Amino acid sequence: MTEALLVSNVILWVLVVALGLVAVALTRQIGLLHERIAPVGALATSAGLDVGDDVPELALQTLDGAELQLAAQRTLLFFLSPTCPVCETILPTLKRIEREEASSLRIVLASDGDPEEHARFAREKQLDRSAYVLSQELGMRFEVAKLPYAVLIDGAGRVAAKGIVNTREHIESLFEAERLQVASIQEYLQQTDEIPMLELPRAGAES
Amino acid sequence: MDPAFSWILRGGLAALFAVAATHKLRDLETFGETLRAYQILGSGWVAPAGAALVLAELGVAIALVLSPDVRMGAAGAAVLLGLYSFGIGINLARGRRDIDCGCLGPSARSPLSGALLVRNGVLMFAAALAGLPTTSRALHPIDALTIGGGIVAAAFVFIAAQQLAALAPGLRGRRESA
Numbered sequence: 001m002t003e004a005l006l007v008s009n010v011i012l013w014v015l016v017v018a019l020g021l022v023a024v025a026l027t028r029q030i031g032l033l034h035e036r037i038a039p040v041g042a043l044a045t046s047a048g049l050d051v052g053d054d055v056p057e058l059a060l061q062t063l064d065g066a067e068l069q070l071a072a073q074r075t076l077l078f079f080l081s082p083t084c085p086v087c088e089t090i091l092p093t094l095k096r097i098e099r100e101e102a103s104s105l106r107i108v109l110a111s112d113g114d115p116e117e118h119a120r121f122a123r124e125k126q127l128d129r130s131a132y133v134l135s136q137e138l139g140m141r142f143e144v145a146k147l148p149y150a151v152l153i154d155g156a157g158r159v160a161a162k163g164i165v166n167t168r169e170h171i172e173s174l175f176e177a178e179r180l181q182v183a184s185i186q187e188y189l190q191q192t193d194e195i196p197m198l199e200l201p202r203a204g205a206e207s
Numbered sequence: 208m209d210p211a212f213s214w215i216l217r218g219g220l221a222a223l224f225a226v227a228a229t230h231k232l233r234d235l236e237t238f239g240e241t242l243r244a245y246q247i248l249g250s251g252w253v254a255p256a257g258a259a260l261v262l263a264e265l266g267v268a269i270a271l272v273l274s275p276d277v278r279m280g281a282a283g284a285a286v287l288l289g290l291y292s293f294g295i296g297i298n299l300a301r302g303r304r305d306i307d308c309g310c311l312g313p314s315a316r317s318p319l320s321g322a323l324l325v326r327n328g329v330l331m332f333a334a335a336l337a338g339l340p341t342t343s344r345a346l347h348p349i350d351a352l353t354i355g356g357g358i359v360a361a362a363f364v365f366i367a368a369q370q371l372a373a374l375a376p377g378l379r380g381r382r383e384s385a
Contacts, residue, residue: 006349013356020363027370034374 048143049151049159051177056141063119063132068108071157075106076174078165079139079149081113082121086166087148091125093168098129112136152178208339211350213277215357216337220284220330221271222362228264231257241309245294246301263287271337281338285331292327295319310369322372 049055060068070077078094080087098107107130111118115134122132142151146164152174154160161177163170231238235257242253242260267287271280298306299319307316308323 009349010352013352013360016360017356017363020360020367023367024363024370027367027374031370031374 047145048162049141051159051161053159055153055157055159058135058137058141060133060135060138063115063122063134066131068131068133070108070153073106074104074155075108075153076171077108077110077138077142077151077153079110079142079144079147079151081111081147082117084147088125090148090165090168090171091127093171094130097171106131108133110135110138112139150174154178208336208341210341210344210346211353211357213337213339213341214350214354215361216333217271217277217280218354218358219361219365220334220337221268221280222358223330223365224264224268224271224284224287228261228268231261231264235261238309241307244306245298246303247294247297260287277341278338281334284334284337288327288331288334292324292331295323295327299324317373320372326368326372 055071058070060070062068076094076097078090080090094107094109097105109122109127109130109132111132112134118132118134122128142149142162148165149163150165150171151162152160161174163174165171165174238261239253239257242248242257243250248256263283264287267280267283269280270283271277274280295308298304299321304319306319308319310317310323
């Protein structure tokens, strides 16, 4: 009897200690996961207009000849080039955002170069829903050095967020930055050490 | 109080203070910065107070295990924990949650929170229990397993709880902004 209790006790202690070890490992894993799911942000460059600056008034014309006012409404300005493969991978995301946010957001594609080539590109990629402008001055005013580059312009015609966008998450981080009223998600994470809740399906829907 | 239970408490607390002291000794500079960030001591007092705290932690750890009078080590542990809680409480009241609490060793930063006060409260309760007089039961060899297993299991639970508490501010941020 005593021997049986002793054996049981030894086994129980081994199990309790093992379970404690598992608990430590699990909580550690949760911590690692927590860090890993922190949002990635668009790489904001310091060049060009700062967040909060008024968007310059430029005489812009879309490919189909319509006049375009950048500051007229909330706009996602996306700089691309037909020869940039990463830009193409972002296009489906842009189309989805355009569909979902049609009431509150306009998407303007911007580039420069030969209008014929861009018209063909727009047809190929079925970009007919978005305004497509060719303007060297636009890229220069925003000091776009690398593509794909995006600028989110708020309803008051100011820069709400900007950065080099290589993935869908980068695009969404621009809307997050606007919602959280910070210049970039990186800045937010540095400020708080807290991880913002990403509201992906309705990014920016509040405004 | 059964001596085996008392030994688990004393051994666990001694291990905690010994680990805390080694963390601080290994990186005295970071500990000094942490202490300065609490903004309780004048700048001239930070270095001597830091050294005194490290020595006190080591002394408490040794006293808990070796002192013939268990009350000494237990009282020292409770006083140190009380001091830390006081520092944390003051800074929480000042609204300075963002400073590093210095509780998890030099490698991990962790903000101040009410959870730390709860943690210290639990540890102070354990110290009070450890200071109670023990019954004079002769220790059996099997008690070695009970004490050893108890200390190790308690340490794991403590580490796990600590890691969960360190996650809490981030998780709260998610809920608030949702």
